[in-house]
Amino acid sequence: MATLRDIAARLGVSESLVSKVLRGRMGTTKARPELIEAIRRTAEELGYAPNPAAQALVRGRQDVIGVFLRMVGQGGTAQNEALAKGILAQARRHNQRLLINFCSDDEEMQMLCSLVGRNILDGLIVGGFVREEIFRELLRLRAEGTPIVTAMTGAAPLSPELPNVGIDQRQVGRLAAAHLVERGCRRIGLLCSMDERTGGCRDVLGAAGLPVCDELLWPARYNLTHRAGAEAVEHWLDGGLAFDGLVAQSDEQAVGAMNALVNRGLRVPDDVRVVGIDDAPYCDFAIVPLTSVSHNLEAVGRQAVDMLMAAIERPSEPLKSICVEPMLHVRASS
Amino acid sequence: MATLRDIAARLGVSESLVSKVLRGRMGTTKARPELIEAIRRTAEELGYAPNPAAQALVRGRQDVIGVFLRMVGQGGTAQNEALAKGILAQARRHNQRLLINFCSDDEEMQMLCSLVGRNILDGLIVGGFVREEIFRELLRLRAEGTPIVTAMTGAAPLSPELPNVGIDQRQVGRLAAAHLVERGCRRIGLLCSMDERTGGCRDVLGAAGLPVCDELLWPARYNLTHRAGAEAVEHWLDGGLAFDGLVAQSDEQAVGAMNALVNRGLRVPDDVRVVGIDDAPYCDFAIVPLTSVSHNLEAVGRQAVDMLMAAIERPSEPLKSICVEPMLHVRASS
DNA sequence: CTGTTAGCGCGTTCAT
DNA sequence: ATGAACGCGCTAACAG
Numbered sequence: 104m105a106t107l108r109d110i111a112a113r114l115g116v117s118e119s120l121v122s123k124v125l126r127g128r129m130g131t132t133k134a135r136p137e138l139i140e141a142i143r144r145t146a147e148e149l150g151y152a153p154n155p156a157a158q159a160l161v162r163g164r165q166d167v168i169g170v171f172l173r174m175v176g177q178g179g180t181a182q183n184e185a186l187a188k189g190i191l192a193q194a195r196r197h198n199q200r201l202l203i204n205f206c207s208d209d210e211e212m213q214m215l216c217s218l219v220g221r222n223i224l225d226g227l228i229v230g231g232f233v234r235e236e237i238f239r240e241l242l243r244l245r246a247e248g249t250p251i252v253t254a255m256t257g258a259a260p261l262s263p264e265l266p267n268v269g270i271d272q273r274q275v276g277r278l279a280a281a282h283l284v285e286r287g288c289r290r291i292g293l294l295c296s297m298d299e300r301t302g303g304c305r306d307v308l309g310a311a312g313l314p315v316c317d318e319l320l321w322p323a324r325y326n327l328t329h330r331a332g333a334e335a336v337e338h339w340l341d342g343g344l345a346f347d348g349l350v351a352q353s354d355e356q357a358v359g360a361m362n363a364l365v366n367r368g369l370r371v372p373d374d375v376r377v378v379g380i381d382d383a384p385y386c387d388f389a390i391v392p393l394t395s396v397s398h399n400l401e402a403v404g405r406q407a408v409d410m411l412m413a414a415i416e417r418p419s420e421p422l423k424s425i426c427v428e429p430m431l432h433v434r435a436s437s
Numbered sequence: 438m439a440t441l442r443d444i445a446a447r448l449g450v451s452e453s454l455v456s457k458v459l460r461g462r463m464g465t466t467k468a469r470p471e472l473i474e475a476i477r478r479t480a481e482e483l484g485y486a487p488n489p490a491a492q493a494l495v496r497g498r499q500d501v502i503g504v505f506l507r508m509v510g511q512g513g514t515a516q517n518e519a520l521a522k523g524i525l526a527q528a529r530r531h532n533q534r535l536l537i538n539f540c541s542d543d544e545e546m547q548m549l550c551s552l553v554g555r556n557i558l559d560g561l562i563v564g565g566f567v568r569e570e571i572f573r574e575l576l577r578l579r580a581e582g583t584p585i586v587t588a589m590t591g592a593a594p595l596s597p598e599l600p601n602v603g604i605d606q607r608q609v610g611r612l613a614a615a616h617l618v619e620r621g622c623r624r625i626g627l628l629c630s631m632d633e634r635t636g637g638c639r640d641v642l643g644a645a646g647l648p649v650c651d652e653l654l655w656p657a658r659y660n661l662t663h664r665a666g667a668e669a670v671e672h673w674l675d676g677g678l679a680f681d682g683l684v685a686q687s688d689e690q691a692v693g694a695m696n697a698l699v700n701r702g703l704r705v706p707d708d709v710r711v712v713g714i715d716d717a718p719y720c721d722f723a724i725v726p727l728t729s730v731s732h733n734l735e736a737v738g739r740q741a742v743d744m745l746m747a748a749i750e751r752p753s754e755p756l757k758s759i760c761v762e763p764m765l766h767v768r769a770s771s
Numbered sequence: 772c773t774g775t776t777a778g779c780g781c782g783t784t785c786a787t
Numbered sequence: 788a789t790g791a792a793c794g795c796g797c798t799a800a801c802a803g
Contacts, residue, residue, distance in 0.1 A: 104556060106780060118790090120790070122780095122783090138788090160795045162795090203537040355722055388692050388696065441798095452798095453774070457773095462798080462799085472772090488797070494778095496797085776801080780795105786792100
């Protein structure tokens, strides 16, 4: 690799002048236009690129942002990929390198946190679910000076210190329910996980003058698997409960529910319309192509990077948490 | 952050001694045991950790490996995640940081390549499909001194210069076909993509004394989607062709095929047994849980890191490409 | 057994 | 309009 010295030597000028010209840091003074031109051309010819380690050493900035992604969403939903993709694209725009770590448990996350504050990265994006202990750890890191932005599945930041790029889960619930209501569903079965989402559904049903049927609420708080979906459907059918719509809390639940319906001889969407959440790739090839609400995680990733860069470059400015709008993707199941 | 100087000052010794002790680079000489102990303890107390930028500057090693993952497999198969997970785990064991980039097209990949050789990373793992142009670029980088390991979907390395951690696709075909034969299938439909895989199927059928039915070969070379699976099935059924087994080239194809079978009133596995490839998460909740051959990409990732580290640390030793064994995961569809 | 010196490549005063 | 000198934190060669 060519260095500043190589360029300086070739042109018989000092390294510092080359540095100033190439960085555009001339202060009040100016260099001869033709020299500037010559320096630029020589740098180009020699394929000069600054040594990041040397720059980091003197500037105290690494131009690296850390990304800790707690595996988010059910397997196969490509949520992590979407989030990572958004972060990658935006980081490149800001000329930042990325130190990505997918972690599947708290222990790993804790270990990763211990890497921070070691002159390795300038800031941190933490994606996915954050447990209490990790939360404390993050607050500590923040207090020690590492800018941190979270990208969580909920709307609310964990604390004012940790600005969040989130998702309006109430709106997720609203979109799903509103779509079913619009398609004529009157009795909607609801698998319940986040209260926010359930609340969004209630908002919509209330506004439409439809009753919320308590017997059609199925608690699935920590179970987003296909089994929960199948169980709910079978329970309702066995109980002789009529329903013409179903909002699941994940695409996997929705698929489980659809499979159960089909196996029982019911038709989707004719007998029951189904909506999932996550817009996973397999929505396209479920037994009936599945309508789903997308979290728009690529946008979340982009926003998170922007927020973090602001925090790194203007540490004094306080940051406001924001929300990304979910989107409905209509397919045959509704 | 505490520096070597801080430790040295506290103990009234020189920085270089502290460095030697902490790095275990004493050469032939020895330091007083109690001093060694004191240095270690002080480092611990001060929470000392070496500044990676400074180390990189003087050693010329970044302790960073680049990972360019060309999105591999159909969406939702979690193949990228598996590969990334294996790479991450192993990189941590080698104390290497990771510069991961998912790229979805050649252009991005080309752009990423231009980052190499800029004192940013010590070596490169390139995962997924590699097109001709990128291949040339990689050879160039290799020639300029960047160690490169590929992690490809095939068994063969692109060139002797680029050692590969691959998958024995012939064995993938064998596993799938052998399983169906063992379950009693006599007329097996085969969606064809890679010749290797098809060859593996032929191996097995031949050995079992079963005929390869040409009319049950369906060309799907560049189409691994559910549509290809559905089309094959519909074509065969419309043609009045009997078949009792089906090997798809992806789980998505297999699911498309199963959906088509079920929609036509056929039963899986009673009438037709189906095997997919990739072992995607959604195998568990397809309309019939899908038997699938896994590429074992986590192991591929681990091996790739090991190979790259060997290449970085012992540049003279030539590297041999290797293959990871695929695995069969049996579910209800067969 | 330990310290001195030099230098990795760059950015930043402060002189000239 | 330009350059000399210093320091970021660390390692390595060489002296004692």
